[in-house]
Amino acid sequence: MKTTIQLILVCMAPFACAFGQQTTPAVQKEVPAADIYDIQDRILIKTKGGQQLSAIVVRKKEWKAPQATALFFTIYADHEKNLAEAKRSADRGYVGVVANSRGKALSPDQINPYETEAEDVNGVIDWISKQGWSDGRVAMYGGSYSGFAAWAATKHLHPALKTIIPYVAAIPGFGLPMENNIFLNANYGWGFYVSNHKYLDTTNYYNQKHWRDMQFNWYHSGLPYRKIDSIEGRPNPLLQRWIQHPAYDRYWQNMVPWKEDFAKINIPVLSITGYYDDGQISALRYFKEHYKYHRNADHYLIIGPYDHFGAQRGGSPVLRDYKVDPVSLINTAQITYEWMDYVLKGGPKPALLKDKINYQVMGANEWKHAPSIDKMxxxxxxxxxxxxxxxxxxxxxxxxxxxxxxxxxxxxxxxxxxxxxxxxxxxxxxxxxxxxxxxxxxxxxxxxxxxxxxxxxxxxxxxxxxxxxxxxxxxxxxxxxxxxxxxxxxxxxxxxxxxxxxxxxxxxxxxxxxxxxxxxxxxxxxxxxxxxxxxxxxxxxxxxxxxxxxxxxxxxxxxxxxxxxxxxxxxxxxxxxxxxxxx
Missing domain, CATH: 2.60.120.260 (Galactose-binding domain-like)
Incomplete structure (x- = not known):
């Protein structure tokens, strides 16, 4: 019986374990996180450019040899959520690293959303590759801003970056804050949310009535767009900077790969987005431009009836009052780590990836697969x-x-x-x-x-x-x-x-x-x-x-x-x- 109890204690919750004819469930003893993980949650990474970026690193204590790293780079500085993200990667067999954008969390630098990621993410990757716990290989993943950050890292590809898995990835200046050169109001309050202080400023951000009233008041006022922040009642410096660039000019082009930059991206990529993702045109542009400039790119796409947040989870049974096909529901996190295992550990390719484009046919309850957009x-x-x-x-x-x-x-x-x-x-x-x-x-x-x-x-x-x-x-x-x-x-x-x-x-x-x-x-x-x-x-x-x-x-x-x-x-x-x- 002693041996059985020892085995039960090492089973990973929430999965049940059964041994022989045992009928009485064993009492699970929760193991303190400090006994499982080596957690460093107050790291300041100093880049070659002199910036300091806040990061969390989580490793399993049982690991003795260096491991590959799963990097999640985000502007959303939330310590508990970021720590949970790093632990999840550690639980899946990687060193979990969550790094925050310049100026966020412990970073003393100025916050400039989008503008410095192409430089800063590579600074983090370079730092990771030189740590004793790193085997020199990094995978980046994440949705929305984190998906953008993964693509920003490929603009000047670091040799340690071996794959990226971006979901609903943004392209600043293309999908937001403007779409096809029209500035949208959907992200108007976002700048305050992420840049007002070191973590997240939730004051008014989730007040939908506040933002809706602001938009309608501006509309009825007839004021120029550059004065919309006078309606809201406080300056919006990010918006004012952005509207100085109504063309997709060098300001935007410097943030992510542009034209021939895509020809140099020779690592495997898995993109995930949704038919009803507000920023889908950004995620699809990365895919199309990669193949345009690199005919033999190793780039896969998963797309289905998901919105911006649903694609990051794997969908929901009811989307905007529409009952989706059951087969469309996937597990984005599981596919992410299966892809990492495939690229970094020689594991099997995720089963859904039967061709370069993998798409769910709404109304048919089936997935189809095609080698290119034209072949769909x-x-x-x-x-x-x-x-x-x-x-x-x-x-x-x-x-x-x-x-x-x-x-x-x-x-x-x-x-x-x-x-x-x-x-x-x-x-x-x-x-x-x-x-x-x-x-x-x-x-x-x-x-x-x-x-x-x-x-x-x-x-x-x-x-x-x-x-x-x-x-x-x-x-x-x-x-x-x-x-x-x-x-x-x-x-x-x-x-x-x-x-x-x-x-x-x-x-x-x-x-x-x-x-x-x-x-x-x-x-x-x-x-x-x-x-x-x-x-x-x-x-x-x-x-x-x-x-x-x-x-x-x-x-x-x-x-x-x-x-x-x-x-x-x-x-x-x-x-x-x-x-x-x-x-």
Whole structure:
């Protein structure tokens, strides 16, 4: 019996252990953490540049030989959560290291979100590689800001970094605080949250009414975007710094890999994101750019019906009132460590990774796998935004019109009793749409069951009476029962459509070409009889900058620039390309 008791004591909770015919459960004795872990939670890492970064290191005391390190780099300085994160990695067979951004926790330096990670993360990796407990190999993982930090580390790749596992990874200047060159208000309060002091400033941050009121008060005030912080009542220095860079210029390019930088990223990468992740276009851009500049990149993608937080967990049974397919639910943490074991320890590849792109088909309760984004579909349907009408909708037709025509739209930016462009996917399934603004284009019913898998794109052609506009498109499935399933959307500034690094104003009175491709990836099985619906509109609401079209810097424009409404003639040469899988 003595031997049995000793064995029970070393079993890892919460798993039960059974031995022989024993029927009485043994009493589990909790082992103090100090007996299991070697914890160093007040480390200051000094980098070659002279900065000091706060870190926590956790190792199992039973380990004698050097181990590989799992590094989690975060701006969210929360000692207890960061310590738990490091312990989790130690429990999975790695030295767990959590490092905080410059200026956070114990660091005496200035807090500058995003701006110094490319340098600082590599300073941490270099420090780790020189410690006696390190075997010289580091894996980075984490979501959102931590996913961004993992990619920032690859801009100047340290030889000790062997793999990264970024989830819903941000690209500063691309997915936030601006999307396709339009500044969004969703992250307005985030700067205060992370930079007001050494840990996290929760004052007002979780007060949704405060931020919603601020946005609507600014919208109704008609003030320029650069003065939005006067509505909130305190300066927002981060926002003011960011809006000095409306193009994706060197300021943003220096934060993460840019163009040829991707060609040098020769380590295995596993990216995880969701169809309804607000920052999905960032995570997908990393994936697309990596393969664009490194044709033989070892980069895998997992994507399913997850939002920004759900992807970091592995999903939830109900997402924005939509009941997801049971097969879509995964365990992101488990897959993360399986991937580390695969890369660093010769373990098996995670079972879900059957090809480079692994995506869950909504409505089919199955996963599919493809070697590239293009191979997710076996047909691309080009549908034109015609001026022909059927009831309250324009027709979305496969054939280019024989004679070019136009669909007309007018937007009064001085009218603050109404908003334009209801694009956000909440809820995912709607019984009806607000048709007070925008143009609606509907396809013929599908004659058979199909999947729409991939990224929709297209080209808009329009004549306007101004020099710029912010465009919104939403793609829905109109189901046979009359409900609308939100598939994807696009939001972008027309003057940056050709090149997000340089603004080219539109020519008033001429036909302008506006290509778009930075939309959300999705996969959905459509039943026979379903139709596609494209909603085309101009962005005018409290949730983002308002582009009045004068050609001046948008942050300087105000309601005083709204005397003349925006008049648009949408050409019937405009089209969308829909990736379809025909069975």
């Amino acid at each position: 579909s076996n047909q691309v349907q080009r549908l034109y935004l015609t001026d022909l009408k059927s009831g309250e909708n324009h027709l979305l037709l496969p054939g280019k019109p024989v004679k070019a025509g136009f669909s007309l739209q007018e937007v009064d930016f001085a009218d603050r009793n109404h908003t334009n462009n209801d694009y956000y996917p909440y809820p995912i399934v709607r019984k009806e749409l607000d048709r007070s603004t925008g143009l609606y284009f509907i396809s013929s019913p599908f004659e058979e069951e199909v999947s729409v898998d991939g990224i929709f794109s297209g080209v808009l052609k329009a004549e306007i009476n101004k020099k710029d506009m912010d465009v919104g498109l939403v793609l829905y499935e109109l189901m046979p029962d009359g409900q609308y399933f939100h598939l994807s959307y696009f939001l972008g500034r027309a003057s940056y459509a050709q090149d997000m690094t340089r603004r080219t104003l539109l020519k008033a009175g001429a036909i302008n070409t506006i290509p778009f491709s930075s939309t959300r990836m999705f996969s959905r099985r459509l039943s026979k009889g379903s139709r596609l619906l494209v909603v085309l509109d101009i962005n005018k609401n409290p949730f983002a900058q308002i582009n009045y079209g004068t050609g001046k810097e948008v942050s300087e424009e105000s309601i005083a620039d709204a005397k003349v409404p925006l008049k648009i003639k949408w050409s019937t040469d405009s089209y969308v390309d829909i990736p379809v899988w025909k069975y």
